[in-house]
Ligand SMILES: Cc1cc2nc3c(=O)[nH]c(=O)nc-3n(C[C@H](O)[C@H](O)[C@H](O)COP(=O)(O)OP(=O)(O)OC[C@H]3O[C@@H](n4cnc5c(N)ncnc54)[C@H](O)[C@@H]3O)c2cc1C
């Protein structure tokens with residue numbers, strides 16, 4: 686099945702039963718040979734992935750989940766990424782032909798990835814880092830707010846897309862709610878099965894608990910109970 690931006694794969698890191706559970710990784714890039722993911726070393730699974738060689742094989746399930754709905758021709762996407770969250774929105778930016786603005790924040794400049802590629806796509810990019818080593822010092826959501834304050838575009842033409850740490854998603858949702866902009870956010874959760882069976886990944890929404898792996902990972906921000 687052809688993957689859609691915002692979908693993900695469950696990847697079995699290592700051999701045998703250690704670790705038992707597959708790890709979730711967003712579709713990063715489609716290639717002629719298959720697809721790529723981009724990952725950050727976090728714990729055992731990602732450390733094992735780093736040790737794999739080109740000729741090794743991996744068990745992979747996917748593509749899974751819903752992905753980002755595309756904007757209408759009248760809408761201009763404002764895409765907010767935090768750290769490794771860029772992996773999820775990158776294929777959206779690649780596939781979307783129209784104008785789009787990227788707001789990309791990380792702890793420091795060495796955690797800002799794919800900048801040349803993003804610029805090569807002709808995107809207007811705003812960068813911020815916590816330590817000020819690249820772009821504006823501080824939160825990318827503040828940069829987004831400043832942009833919206835100074836923009837002369839009718840705000841109803843914007844649509845937000847975001848992927849990153851939970852506090853950033855919560856802050857983006859607040860911006861969206863206060864300004865009346867629709868926002869689609871990709872939620873993260875610990876996943877065991879990735880297939881909707883174990884209920885390990887649920888998030889609380891205004892219409893009950895929903896599975897990030899099945900009804901998500903992309904939700905309208907107004908749906909989430911923070
Ligand atoms: C939809 C989605 C897309 C993602 N895309 C990316 C990406 O593109 N790049 C990236 O770097 N990261 C991504 N992540 C995060 C990534 O899945 C985790 O960083 C990764 O699982 C870490 O694995 P680890 O073994 O290195 O870390 P560890 O912290 O050792 O293990 C984390 C994993 O342990 C399991 N686990 C831990 N606690 C529980 C629990 N309470 N219940 C059930 N299972 C548990 C889960 O499988 C969890 O994923 C994504 C996550 C989601 C949900």
Ligand code: FES
Pocket residue numbers: 875876877878879880881882883884885886887896897898899
């Ligand atoms: S990970 Fe099992 S239901 Fe989502």
